[in-house]
Amino acid sequence: MTPGPGVTVVRARLPTQLRDLAGVGGEVELEILGAVTLASVLETLEAQFPVLKGTIRDRATGKRRAFIRFFVGEADLSNVSPDAALPEAVARGQEALVVVGAMAGG
Amino acid sequence: MSRVRLLVGTRKGAFVLTSDGKRQSWQVDGPYFGGWEMYHLKGSPLDPDRIYASQSNGWFGQLVQRSDDGGKTWTAVGNDFAYQGDVGTHMWYDGSSRPWEFTRIWHLEPSPDEPDTVFAGAQDAALFRSTDGGGTWHEMTGLRRHATGPAWQPGAGGLCLHTVLLRPGAPWWMAVAISAAGVFRSDDGGESWRPANNGLRSEGVLPDPDAYEGHCVHKLAVHKAFPDVLFMQKHWDVMRSDDSGGTWREVSGNLPSDFGFAIDVHAHEPETVYVVPIKSDSEHYPPEGKLRVYRSRSGGDEWEPLTQGLPQANCYVDVLRDAMSVDSLDPCGVYFGTTGGQVYASSDAGDSWSAAVRDLPPVLSVEAQTLP
Numbered sequence: 057m058t059p060g061p062g063v064t065v066v067r068a069r070l071p072t073q074l075r076d077l078a079g080v081g082g083e084v085e086l087e088i089l090g091a092v093t094l095a096s097v098l099e100t101l102e103a104q105f106p107v108l109k110g111t112i113r114d115r116a117t118g119k120r121r122a123f124i125r126f127f128v129g130e131a132d133l134s135n136v137s138p139d140a141a142l143p144e145a146v147a148r149g150q151e152a153l154v155v156v157g158a159m160a161g162g
Numbered sequence: 163m164s165r166v167r168l169l170v171g172t173r174k175g176a177f178v179l180t181s182d183g184k185r186q187s188w189q190v191d192g193p194y195f196g197g198w199e200m201y202h203l204k205g206s207p208l209d210p211d212r213i214y215a216s217q218s219n220g221w222f223g224q225l226v227q228r229s230d231d232g233g234k235t236w237t238a239v240g241n242d243f244a245y246q247g248d249v250g251t252h253m254w255y256d257g258s259s260r261p262w263e264f265t266r267i268w269h270l271e272p273s274p275d276e277p278d279t280v281f282a283g284a285q286d287a288a289l290f291r292s293t294d295g296g297g298t299w300h301e302m303t304g305l306r307r308h309a310t311g312p313a314w315q316p317g318a319g320g321l322c323l324h325t326v327l328l329r330p331g332a333p334w335w336m337a338v339a340i341s342a343a344g345v346f347r348s349d350d351g352g353e354s355w356r357p358a359n360n361g362l363r364s365e366g367v368l369p370d371p372d373a374y375e376g377h378c379v380h381k382l383a384v385h386k387a388f389p390d391v392l393f394m395q396k397h398w399d400v401m402r403s404d405d406s407g408g409t410w411r412e413v414s415g416n417l418p419s420d421f422g423f424a425i426d427v428h429a430h431e432p433e434t435v436y437v438v439p440i441k442s443d444s445e446h447y448p449p450e451g452k453l454r455v456y457r458s459r460s461g462g463d464e465w466e467p468l469t470q471g472l473p474q475a476n477c478y479v480d481v482l483r484d485a486m487s488v489d490s491l492d493p494c495g496v497y498f499g500t501t502g503g504q505v506y507a508s509s510d511a512g513d514s515w516s517a518a519v520r521d522l523p524p525v526l527s528v529e530a531q532t533l534p
Contacts, residue, residue, distance in 0.1 A: 071221075073197060073198070073219075073221070073222060074222065077222075077225070077238065107225070107238040109241070109242070110223050110224070110225075110241050110242065111222040111223055111225070112222070115242055115244070116244060121221070121222065121223060122220075123220055123221045124221065124222075157221040157222070158221070
């Protein structure tokens with residue numbers, strides 16, 4: 057499938073529990089219109105899978121949930137501005153944005 | 163022949179147990195939502211196949227699941243629990259003021275009158291209502307904005323609204339219980355609320371033991387045919403009110419400990435009450451390592467231990483506030499779950515017990531449904 061003008065296809069990988077919630081296996085592909093940022097990827101992800109609203113970031117503030125982390129390759133982007141451009145490798149489809157549930161007890 | 167279905171919420175998933183009317187052998191289905199904390203599941207009194215479930219964990223927050231086929235399949239419904247307006251503050255453990263913050267839903271209470279209406283009790287203490295089967299939620303702000311709200315402090319488990327009492331045919335009447343704020347009543351469908359804690363005493367817990375609010379109420383129970391008679395397991399003390407919570411009196415009587423969490427009322431005998439005494443608030447296990455349900459047939463004060471089939475040595479489990487329930491068969495079935503993962507069932511009103519299942523994750527809630 058060829059994306060439309062201004063559309064970038066981005067890969068995202070979710071933790072198992074969110075994959076189960078969304079009913080997807082492996083990675084998901086998201087069509088991002090405009091700049092490829094953490095915010096635009098998450099907005100598209102939540103629009104495509106509404107059940108994920110509130111599970112990765114706060115519904116009202118957009119703030120990342122405390123035990124969620126974002127990685128691209130080995131780079132931890134958890135504390136990068138949501139409006140900053142993601143690495144070029146994400147926009148080129150070479151790397152997936154990886155959403156991780158941080159290791160914590162319980 | 164009637165059947166019984168038990169909805170069991172645990173720290174790591176939900177389970178559905180079913181039995182015929184004899185209630186001797188149980189089919190265990192699950193885990194559903196494995197790995198998630200399932201604080202509470204409850205079926206609609208109008209349609210027992212419609213079940214709501216509170217699903218949460220520290221990583222991914224709160225979801226609500228709904229089943230319309232008795233728990234076989236589930237659909238995630240709304241999870242937007244937004245506090246309305248100026249959020250304000252309540253009191254933190256150290257006495258400082260802290261903004262209200264949503265953590266989870268402790269309890270779901272489907273309406274006895276409207277099939278698509280369901281109430282949700284939250285931590286930090288707030289009451290939400292959905293009129294579309296859980297799709298959207300709206301805070302009933304009159305409760306959290308009560309004049310005493312800024313002084314409400316959390317119990318050890320958090321500032322949780324864990325009990326919602328409703329009356330069939332009387333949607334204007336509601337009561338809720340909050341740990342550790344106490345009981346609040348509404349006579350206008352949840353628009354306004356007033357404390358209903360007169361007679362509660364919390365010596366050694368509150369600076370003013372007779373305070374009008376701030377009591378750590380653990381659970382309320384009521385017989386549906388006698389809605390003015392309320393029973394309460396408080397942090398310490400088992401209490402009774404004969405005027406819908408207007409005044410309370412202690413009915414702990416000869417219990418070996420009046421600390422505990424769970425309490426329920428026999429389905430056909432409104433003066434028959436069940437509690438599970440726990441040794442203390444620092445030792446969350448039964449006195450003497452003996453797991454005993456205590457039954458009063460006199461509405462409190464006089465209690466008898468029920469031990470047949472329950473471990474009477476080396477038992478150090480807890481029974482949490484939403485983890486006891488009764489069915490409506492005759493004889494009445496009584497059920498409770500433990501933090502050790504057992505769900506005990508009695509088909510003879512508590513005279514004898516057996517484990518319906520015994521190695522689940524720690525049990526948070528048990529709700530019995532009597533099915534045609």
